[in-house]
Amino acid sequence: MGRAGHPPRHGRYRLSRAAFADHLRARLGPAAAAPPALLHRLAARNTPPYAAALAPPDAAAVAEALELCAQEGWPVRPAGAGTWLEPRGEPGESGESGDPGGPGEDDTPVLISTMRLNRIVEHEPADLVVGVEAGVSTGALAAQLTRHGQWLPLDPPAAEPATIGAVVAQGSAGPLRAGHGTPRDLALGVRIATGDGRLVHFGGRVVKNVAGYDGVRLTVGSGGTLGVITEVYLRVRGAPRDDRTIVVGLGAGAGAAARGADLALEIRDQVGCDALELVSPAVAAALGLGASWTLVARLAGGEAAVQEGVDRLKWVAERASRTVGGAVSEVGAEPWSRLALLESDAGVAVRLTGRPTSLVEGLGPVAELAEGPEGGWLCAAHAADGVIRVWRPESAPLERATARLPIPAIGGWTARSDRLPVHLEVPRVRRREGVRELTRKIRAVFDPRGILAAGGGQ
Amino acid sequence: MVTDRVSTSGAPIATHAGEPLPPPVLDALAAAVGAGAIVTSPGSLLVYESDGLTAYRSRPRAVLLPQETGQVAACVRILADAGIPFVARGAGTGLSGGALALAGTVVISLARMDRILEVDAGNRRARVQPGVVNVELSAAVAGSGLYYAPDPSSQTVCTIGGNVAENAGGPHCLKYGTTTNHIVGLTVVLTDGSVVELDSGAADGGLDLLGLFVGSEGTFGIATEIAVRLLPIPEAVETLLALFDDVDDASRAVSALIAHGLLPAALEMVDREAIRAVEAGAYAAGLPTDVAGALVIEFDGTPAAVRADSDQAEEICRRLGARDVQRATDEAERQRLWYARKKAFGAMGRLAPDILVQDAVVPRSRLPDTMREIYAIAARHGIRMCNMFHAGDGNLHPTLVFDRRDADLVRRVDLASKEMMQACVRAGGTITGEHGVGYDKRDYMEMIFSDDEMALMCDLRRAFDPRGLANPAKVLPVRICREWVGPATRRVTDGTA
Numbered sequence: 001m002g003r004a005g006h007p008p009r010h011g012r013y014r015l016s017r018a019a020f021a022d023h024l025r026a027r028l029g030p031a032a033a034a035p036p037a038l039l040h041r042l043a044a045r046n047t048p049p050y051a052a053a054l055a056p057p058d059a060a061a062v063a064e065a066l067e068l069c070a071q072e073g074w075p076v077r078p079a080g081a082g083t084w085l086e087p088r089g090e091p092g093e094s095g096e097s098g099d100p101g102g103p104g105e106d107d108t109p110v111l112i113s114t115m116r117l118n119r120i121v122e123h124e125p126a127d128l129v130v131g132v133e134a135g136v137s138t139g140a141l142a143a144q145l146t147r148h149g150q151w152l153p154l155d156p157p158a159a160e161p162a163t164i165g166a167v168v169a170q171g172s173a174g175p176l177r178a179g180h181g182t183p184r185d186l187a188l189g190v191r192i193a194t195g196d197g198r199l200v201h202f203g204g205r206v207v208k209n210v211a212g213y214d215g216v217r218l219t220v221g222s223g224g225t226l227g228v229i230t231e232v233y234l235r236v237r238g239a240p241r242d243d244r245t246i247v248v249g250l251g252a253g254a255g256a257a258a259r260g261a262d263l264a265l266e267i268r269d270q271v272g273c274d275a276l277e278l279v280s281p282a283v284a285a286a287l288g289l290g291a292s293w294t295l296v297a298r299l300a301g302g303e304a305a306v307q308e309g310v311d312r313l314k315w316v317a318e319r320a321s322r323t324v325g326g327a328v329s330e331v332g333a334e335p336w337s338r339l340a341l342l343e344s345d346a347g348v349a350v351r352l353t354g355r356p357t358s359l360v361e362g363l364g365p366v367a368e369l370a371e372g373p374e375g376g377w378l379c380a381a382h383a384a385d386g387v388i389r390v391w392r393p394e395s396a397p398l399e400r401a402t403a404r405l406p407i408p409a410i411g412g413w414t415a416r417s418d419r420l421p422v423h424l425e426v427p428r429v430r431r432r433e434g435v436r437e438l439t440r441k442i443r444a445v446f447d448p449r450g451i452l453a454a455g456g457g458q
Numbered sequence: 459m460v461t462d463r464v465s466t467s468g469a470p471i472a473t474h475a476g477e478p479l480p481p482p483v484l485d486a487l488a489a490a491v492g493a494g495a496i497v498t499s500p501g502s503l504l505v506y507e508s509d510g511l512t513a514y515r516s517r518p519r520a521v522l523l524p525q526e527t528g529q530v531a532a533c534v535r536i537l538a539d540a541g542i543p544f545v546a547r548g549a550g551t552g553l554s555g556g557a558l559a560l561a562g563t564v565v566i567s568l569a570r571m572d573r574i575l576e577v578d579a580g581n582r583r584a585r586v587q588p589g590v591v592n593v594e595l596s597a598a599v600a601g602s603g604l605y606y607a608p609d610p611s612s613q614t615v616c617t618i619g620g621n622v623a624e625n626a627g628g629p630h631c632l633k634y635g636t637t638t639n640h641i642v643g644l645t646v647v648l649t650d651g652s653v654v655e656l657d658s659g660a661a662d663g664g665l666d667l668l669g670l671f672v673g674s675e676g677t678f679g680i681a682t683e684i685a686v687r688l689l690p691i692p693e694a695v696e697t698l699l700a701l702f703d704d705v706d707d708a709s710r711a712v713s714a715l716i717a718h719g720l721l722p723a724a725l726e727m728v729d730r731e732a733i734r735a736v737e738a739g740a741y742a743a744g745l746p747t748d749v750a751g752a753l754v755i756e757f758d759g760t761p762a763a764v765r766a767d768s769d770q771a772e773e774i775c776r777r778l779g780a781r782d783v784q785r786a787t788d789e790a791e792r793q794r795l796w797y798a799r800k801k802a803f804g805a806m807g808r809l810a811p812d813i814l815v816q817d818a819v820v821p822r823s824r825l826p827d828t829m830r831e832i833y834a835i836a837a838r839h840g841i842r843m844c845n846m847f848h849a850g851d852g853n854l855h856p857t858l859v860f861d862r863r864d865a866d867l868v869r870r871v872d873l874a875s876k877e878m879m880q881a882c883v884r885a886g887g888t889i890t891g892e893h894g895v896g897y898d899k900r901d902y903m904e905m906i907f908s909d910d911e912m913a914l915m916c917d918l919r920r921a922f923d924p925r926g927l928a929n930p931a932k933v934l935p936v937r938i939c940r941e942w943v944g945p946a947t948r949r950v951t952d953g954t955a
Contacts (some may be wrong), residue, residue: 095606115839125822126717127852149719171660184669185639186657200911206819208636208851208891210625211906212933213915217638217669221660238719265580305763353661357580386581414661434654439619439665441921445914 013072017108020072021052021096024110027068032056035338038082038113047085050077050096050111057116059133059191059199059230066228067197069110070449076195077109078224078452080135080163083344084170114165117230120144122205129188131233134165151239151275153180153300155336156220157343165229172220174340175298178268178384180237183220189233190219192226195447205233218442222408225453226446244310245335248317249327250297252281256293257367261359263320264295264383268356271313273297273384277339278363280370280379286342287335293367295383296335301355339380346418347394354413356386366390389418477789479520479564487522490532495570497521501676506565509557510548510612511898513814513862517815518559525570526587527645527653528684533566534680535651545929546680547590548620551612553815554896556624556675560931566680568619574598575683583642583690588619588681594847595686607634607776610892611803621682625673625889627892629724629799632850633758634689636892638672643685646671646678649923653682670918674927675894676765678922692758695723699795700753700775701746705729705833707779708751709826712849714774716822717756720767724756725850726799732844732857735805736798743797749781753849754799802846803857809842810859816875819885822852830857831881853884853891879905895933903935912938 015023027034034053042053051074067283069076071348079085118134118140125148132141139160145151155174156167166172168190173182180186189203192215202215248263250256258361260278267276275298279287284294295317299309310330317328343349354362366388370379376396381388444450478498479487487496491876497503498520507515518570521541524530537544544564547557559565570848571587574595578584579602586595592613596605609628610616616626622644634640644656656667672680702708708727728736729751737747753775757767768882772783786792806813820828828843832854847855856878860867879889879902889895889902903912914938922928926939935937 124823126713127821128716128719129821171666181635181639182660184660184666185635194914198914199907199908200914204886204888204906206821206852206887206891207954208627208631208819208848208853209888210636210892210894211888211890212895212903212912213627213918214638214673215670215915215918217658217666217672220666220669221658222665223663225665237721269690302763302766305760305764308760308762351661353579355581357578395565416661416663432654434648434652435656435664435667438654438667438921440919442667442670444664445917446923 003411010352013074015072016044017051020074021369024052024065024068027058028054028061028065032061032065034113035115038115041082042085042111045082045085047082049108051108052096053111053113055113055116057118058151059193061194062112062114062117062230063197063199065110065112066193066195066451069451070196073449074451075107075109076451077111077171078228079111079113081115081137081161082113083159085161104169112228114228115161116164116231117165120201121231123148125150125288127205128236128238129207129233130207130236131189131231132164133231134168134229135163137161137163138167146239150236151238152186152234152236154183154186155340157340158348159341159344162344164234167230168220168232169222169224174343175277175336175382176383178276179272179274184217186187186235187216187220187232188235190216190229191231192219192229194227195449199230201231203233207235225443225454240302242303243298243300243304243308243333245331245402246297246299246310246313246317246334247289247329247331247335248321249284249290249292250294251292251326254364254367257363259326260293260295260361261363261381261383263317264359265318265356266320267295267297267313268384270316271297271299271309273313274300275336276382276384278381279339280367282370283339283342283378283380286378287338289331289335298336304372305423311433316404317412342378342393343380343389343391345393345395346397349389349391350415351418352388352390352413352415354386354410354411356384358412359386360384361387362386362388362410365410469779477519477562480540480647483536483542484520487520487533490536491522491524491529493643495523495525497523499787499932504560506547506550506567509547509552509555511553511555511558511896513812514555514558514897516558518563518565521565521567523567523570527647530647530680530682531651531653538650538925541925541927543927543930544903546619546623546647546651546676547870548593548617548623548892549612549615550614552620552624552896553817553893554624554890555898556844556896556929556932557620558757558897563670563930568617568682571619571682574929577602579604579688582690583683583685584688585683586618588617588622588684590618590619592616592618599688600691603691605691606640606686607689608637608640611800618684618686619681622672622684623674623676624892624894627848627851627853629726629848631892632725632848633723637727638669640687641668641672641684642687643681644671644681645666646651646681648679649925649928673894675896675933677919677933679928690910692723694761694764695756695758695792696764697792697795698755698768698771698775699745699784699798700755700772700780700824701749701784702751702779703749703781704779705751705829707827708753709849711753711775711778711780711830712825713823714778715771717773718770720771722755722767722771722850723758724752724754725848725875727847727849727887728754728798728802729845731842732796732802732805732846734836735808736801737842739795739801739805741801741805743794744749745798752798754796766897799846802844806844806857806859810861812860812862814858814860814871815893816854816856816858816878817893818854818879818882818891819891820852820854820882820885822850824887825849828854828885832878834880835874835877839874841867841870841874848891851891852887862900900933900935901933903933909938
């Protein structure tokens with residue numbers, strides 16, 4: 001696969017939008033057309049218009065699609081099953097645009113979905129490694145692993161039919177990051193179609209590998225700005241023989257949130273949980289845990305280890321409860337899947353990252369927002385990792401023009417938008433010039449025409 | 459001066475005496491780091507002729523010994539202005555020739571940058587200079603109940619900076635991951651002397667430049683401050699030694715332990731040759747020398763969990779043919795069980811004057827057949843070999859013992875090494891799991907990467923180092939990344955260095 005040539009610059013296309021869509025269809029054939037299920041989902045989620053929607057049948061076809069777009073300089077939006085694409089915010093404008101467009105008239109992207117790349121490439125259970133095409137859904141992967149008594153300890157805020165490729169591309173992790181890390185820690189190898197249609201791999205199917213530069217970590221979390229991930233190898237684990245959840249209700253108000261933050265650190269130091277979440281009253285209520293700031297801890301593994309951890313956690317929590325109030329109880333595993341669903345439904349989502357020991361400071365204004373009069377804001381924190389998420393469900397949207405996270409700057413905390421970009425009053429890291437320049441150069445290595453600049457939803 | 463002899467890579471051979479640095483450059487460097495931090499005398503430069511892979515030797519033009527980031531940046535800027543390539547060096551324990559100073563290059567030694575700058579126990583973080591010795595970091599934070607997990611075999615000597623460059627591993631990486639899983643931030647001097655802060659990009663949606671930099675073997679720049687993640691010291695540790703009469707059985711036990719879902723902190727294998735070498739030396743642990751292989755299995759965590767996992771591991775080993783399974787009852791006993799693994803490398807010195815430690819990885823289920831193939835390769839070439847390796851990771855270290863004065867034996871060692879790499883790649887593995895590509899394995903990269911892929915990596919390298927000044931001619935075959943125009947370094951085969 002050769003590199004792209006030197007077509008006209010971005011925004012000055014040789015072909016109209018409609019003609020380019022026809023060109024893609026002619027070159028890639030009907031097998032690469034987006035299936036109705038994807039088109040329906042895009043329409044239902046009211047995603048922004050696209051010049052064409054493709055779902056190529058294999059990695060080579062993904063690469064060819066990218067090469068064709070690069071030759072024309074047409075922007076591309078990578079996608080999995082389309083569940084994470086941001087909604088447009090205005091009804092009735094999703095779908096393939098009928099506007100013929102023309103040179104210099106629009107940047108409507110070509111959407112390239114990996115949902116047809118849905119094969120398990122390799123799973124040798126004795127290796128505790130699985131290789132999958134990027135379009136395999138998180139549910140299908142979980143089912144494959146469960147059949148062999150294994151699991152992927154990764155619980156991103158994603159619901160069926162979200163794909164594993166999208167999870168890896170976004171570097172998305174959920175509460176289990178406390179005990180098992182993020183996709184950065186679990187991905188062993190990737191194959192990626194670059195922005196100019198080269199198909200390259202990094203890493204492999206073994207658990208240790210330092211041959212060549214670490215393109216795996218570079219690709220994980222790159223949000224589709226380097227290419228389209230077509231295949232991933234992941235480290236998996238034996239399924240836990242025991243899996244228990246302890247909750248500690250802490251009451252309402254900023255004081256309760258602060259108590260939760262302090263207790264979370266104590267639990268982290270004394271127990272070591274697979275997941276340790278501090279959720280706001282509204283989230284706790286949605287999880288069926290009562291309307292209170294609540295610590296939710298998960299311990300999963302061998303029976304002896306889990307029992308030992310549960311006993312210790314209860315001892316720590318009950319001792320704390322005697323001094324600050326609160327109720328300790330054990331519940332089933334349902335809160336974890338409910339939390340993932342709740343977050344997957346976010347229309348606006350912001351993530352704040354700081355030090356675990358300053359969680360109290362980070363939570364202060366967030367707690368006020370979560371319990372404030374405006375309503376609709378939900379909040380949860382990976383308490384042991386210093387990550388706070390604030391989000392609104394799609395059913396409680398903000399107008400794009402006025403979208404604003406109404407909390408003041410929190411010193412030492414970094415903010416990023418995970419969904420619809422919002423105006424952030426909290427400070428964002430200003431990447432130094434050197435890093436910006438390196439990032440620009442690296443993106444140019446993978447995507448010389450800059451057709452992936454918009455990425456896959458970032 | 460070394461006599462030129464053989465190139466196993468097919469690269470042209472040349473001799474280079476190493477021109478002294480021009481006086482204006484020396485003056486500028488002296489102003490930057492002080493005259494006492496510059497080594498130029500031939501006798502002193504001998505120390506820097508090779509790293510842990512002594513098969514290759516090359517004398518640098520000079521060695522610089524900066525003490526802080528500003529000095530490193532100044533040195534790099536001066537060298538860049540003069541167009542002089544450089545190579546960063548930690549303790550020089552690397553095993554792939556990564557710190558080899560090819561002719562014409564200047565070594566920037568980070569040995570004097572050995573301060574622990576900050577320990578944040580509450581957040582389980584520390585910030586260190588690159589010259590901090592691996593094990594000394596753990597010792598420094600032990601009072602807070604914390605330690606630094608990556609533990610390469612050379613951890614009493616090797617530095618955190620070198621570990622970052624190589625993405626070093628170690629026995630306990632099975633459970634805790636390699637260096638890259640424990641680095642959370644870097645201050646890096648780029649090849650134009652500018653300074654950048656790299657992170658994983660997770661907090662603000664940027665690219666993971668941190669992950670890309672770790673393991674780049676000094677070809678992207680020089681890490682001058684390193685933020686690391688610390689872990690709580692495990693409450694309980696239990697170590698087992700399982701003795702087998704058949705290496706195949708031991709290999710199968712490794713696969714079975716992993717497949718069973720057990721996650722030991724370490725799962726190491728030593729074979730008969732290694733045990734015999736240890737038992738003949740000062741660290742004899744009283745192990746039977748007639749066993750074919752032994753597994754060192756270690757669990758850590760809470761007491762009940764460790765006990766339960768150890769019981770299961772013992773049962774599995776016995777079921778798969780272990781002649782005996784010993785369990786340490788105290789720390790002294792634990793150290794004794796580890797001797798066979800940890801002291802094996804040093805004990806090899808009794809067998810022959812030279813050692814080549816290979817490094818490759820296979821899927822864990824392929825251990826039994828790959829081990830058989832590796833033994834067959836060594837036998838076919840008439841090479842004495844020991845094996846002590848990270849079996850739980852599938853990370854093999856066939857250790858070939860030889861005498862460099864025997865040119866034919868050196869040739870056979872090279873051939874056998876290559877065939878072993880090919881065998882591991884055929885099994886679905888890779889050419890290095892923790893030692894890096896360095897100088898030694900550049901030409902093996904073609905076994906696992908296409909020209910397109912290597913060209914992309916070369917472009918990544920140019921994004922950091924457009925002039926090819928940082929550790930040139932390493933990692934990628936020279937035919938792919940053509941930044942190196944100097945003479946190739948010869949392989950020492952006659953001991954006249």
